[in-house]
Amino acid sequence: MIIGMFEQDFIAYIIFGLILNFVFSMMFGIYLSNNIGLNEMIRSKGDKEQPILVKLSLLVPFAKMFITLYRVSILQIYFLNKGHTHKEFWVYMTHNEK
Structure with missing residues (x-):
């Protein structure tokens, strides 16, 4: 048993969480590409790598979602409510802070 559930159930939760993450990520990507533009996103993308905790979150059910x-929520609360643009959010998410 893992975390009080059988291994099959735990793996099912992980897979369902990954599917939900895929759906939310696709919807978020479509939303950003509609507001920024796909060509502009490609031109302004940085080389920021995801932290190790984000990579390891694949093992925890629903963590990636x-x-x-x-x-x-960062996009809505910090950027859009303060008058920043979707592109500024994209740059924040994809560039290293130097």
Whole structure:
């Protein structure tokens, strides 16, 4: 047993969480590409790597989905409500802070 559930159930939760993350990530990507433009996103993309905790979150059910929803809330609360643009959010998400 893992975390009080059978291994099959735990793996099912992980797979369902990854599917939900894929759906939310696709919807968020479509939303950003509609507001920024695909060509502009490609031109302004940085080389920022995801932190190791984000990579390891694949092993925790629904963690990647919550990270995606956290990024959506950062976009809404910090950027759009303060008058910043979608492109400024994209640059923030894809460039290293130097």
